[in-house]
Amino acid sequence: MSLADSVLAGDLLALARLLTEVENSSPASRTALDELFPHAGKAHLIGVTGATGTGKSSLVNQLTLKFRKPDTGDPRRVAIVAVDPSSPFTGGAVLGDRVRMRDLAGDRGVFIRSMASRGSLGGLAQATAAMVQVFDAAGFDLILIETVGAGQSEVDIARVAHTTLVVEAPGLGDDIQAIKAGILEIADILVVNKADHPGVEKTEHALKTMLSMAHPVDKVFLQHGQAATRAGQADGAKVWVPPIRRTIATDGTGVADLVAAIDQHARHLHQTGDWLRRERARLEVELETLISETLNSRFRAVVSDEVYTEVVDRLVQRRLSPGEAVEALLNRKF
């Protein structure tokens, strides 16, 4: 039985081992991902992002408790991918998100996996999307993706998730922060956590003002300044205005309302056709990334280390510009 078959059969150890292979992008993981691909595409992918210390992990803990014990309907299986930063110097990491998720221990319908960012700067790790795909194929209904503590431009999560929650907390910044571009723009739902702390009205007011000024824009993701993928509203479709929800993640206040908003967003995406559009955009980005990686590794396979080093030497001596170097290397003028 292949690793992928074991994962599909519900073997949790095989799942954990495959996630490691995927994280290390081993050759075995490529094969397994190919086998799993037709089985994925059913789960609701939910991103949870926001600044350090806003309570993302605690909120993920409470959301999962609610998904597992809903007021109505059946409990859903939940996978959690929690990303924390790697040290830029040693490559090591302390992944501490499980500390806030101890309430979920012992529930076989929940699978938590911690992940180091390994040098990626967009708030996720390079392998996060592939790991999510494994969970999706393994039959988890909901996949919660918690980013590293994100400041302003860590917006990769919006390319991966169907629904993005941006978590804010009182006392983190004035209202000019709320009109800057970046992380607030990607929110499908805004969460004001720590709603028992002073300043909650002010934070909520700043967010409301930001939303009232917002013009519904077509969400076309820009990559390196160029329009990459169209992932927004269809023309004339009902516009989704991000709702604001107050929560206290330490005791679960407001979490039922937040779950309702998440489910409502999923229904909205299905009704407007945005679900499929986002799915298409996501797969397109994935394809492009894979093409770049593959072309790059094929290119490196035909250029010897000596030639490469020599070109870098010439760059350092300013005898060759980076542009000329690329031309020369690609046309094998060495």
Added chain:
Amino acid sequence: MNDRKIRVLVAKPGLDGHDRGAKVIARALRDAGMEVIYTGLRQTPEMIAEAALQEDVDVVGLSILSGAHMTLVPRVLELLKANGQADVKIYLGGIIPDEDVPKLKALGVAGVYGPGAPSEAIINDIRTVIHGRD
């Protein structure tokens, strides 16, 4: 992969609330380039085994200061084995009487470290064992 990351679960089973040692070790292993999953205080053996499985770790580091190691450690080992993770290496730190060390090693604990053990020694032991296994 030539530089496969060593993944370590650092857990604090039992009822005492002193987690400074566990945090110091987590930080030292991080600085040695390892990925450390830190789970915090008052973990049961069941919670530790579940986390070790989901995180697919190579090493479990336990910090026990309460004197309950002869109860907690065999239980963790038993659960790891039942989950198919007999190859995971267990290291133990804390207040462990000398006479218990041979017993723990006989059970399958890879290393036991008392107060003042240099973190370099622990890091080297882990690297030697894990890279030797691969």
